[in-house]
Amino acid sequence: MPRRSLPRCPRPNCSRKATTYTKHSLLKSRHRTQRRYRCLTCDKTFAANVGTPYHRMRHPAKLFDQVIALSTEGNTRVGISRALGLSPGTVSRWIEKASAHAQAFNEVNVDKVEPVExxxxxxxxxxxxxxxxxxxxxxxxxxxxxxxxxxxxxxxxxxxxxxxxxxxxxxxxxxxxxxxxxxxxxxxxxxxx
Ligand SMILES: [Zn+2]
CATH class of the missing domain: 3.30.2390 (TTHA1013/TTHA0281-like)
Known part of the structure; x- marks a missing residue:
């Protein structure tokens, strides 16, 4: 049964803004099972978390959140990688990913502020x-x-x-x-x- 709500089709060329989509398949990986959807307008499939920092991650989302939380508390990348058993490269990549998403969110949403000081x-x-x-x-x-x-x-x-x-x-x-x-x-x- 098609539904009309988020997530919307991520294809930039898809003609519909509010996409009608249907459930497509379940994609199983080592850490999770992900639902995929099929857009009824362009017929392409997409993951539920497309457009989020968790998209195409091979680790649990909880671990990603932990890295970002530790980073915002002022821990170094090397310190975080040692504490959580990840490579410093992975930690750096995740922090950059989260920063890019946070920046994109701010670009769109910090608008029409009514400041006092x-x-x-x-x-x-x-x-x-x-x-x-x-x-x-x-x-x-x-x-x-x-x-x-x-x-x-x-x-x-x-x-x-x-x-x-x-x-x-x-x-x-x-x-x-x-x-x-x-x-x-x-x-x-x-x-x-
Ligand atoms: Zn589409």
Whole structure:
């Protein structure tokens, strides 16, 4: 019996937005059994978790969640790989995967924010011992604790401007003027004039 709800057909060329689909098969792997669906518009099959970080993973989803939780608590990639018996390469790949999904989610969903007050800062990011440090420009809406904007790059006038433009683009248009707390970094005052 076809159903009309999520998950939707992931094919970009599929003509229907809200896809009608039917159950297709069960795909069994070492750690799980996955349901596949068949789109009734384009006739292609797809997994239930397509478009999520768990798609095509050969490990349990719970292990992936554990890695991300440990990483957000500040554990190093090598530390996580030792604790969970995974290779450092796998841990790095999963963290990058989760970051990309989180960023894509924010790009779409952090929109029309009604801020009361912003706090902005630049944090030093050490990529490796040999490379020069980068800076993560960040803005957080103080009252809701919503992390609205992050930009990683060198500390330049251009990046400072891009960061504040991005912050502004995510707020409701014609909103009231609001205070922004930041440090005495020389470009901040220049771009906010
Ligand atoms: Zn389709």
């Amino acid at each position: 912003f706090q902005s800062d630049e944090l030093k990011v050490l990529v490796s011992k040999k490379s020069r440090p980068l800076w993560a420009y960040t803005s957080i809406e103080v009252w809701s604790r919503l992390w609205t904007t992050t930009l990683v790059g060198k500390r330049t006038l251009r990046n400072t401007l891009l960061h504040f433009r991005d912050m502004k683009s995510r707020c409701c248009k014609d909103g009231p003027r609001i205070p922004i707390s930041t440090d005495a970094f020389k470009y901040n005052a220049r771009v906010m004039v």
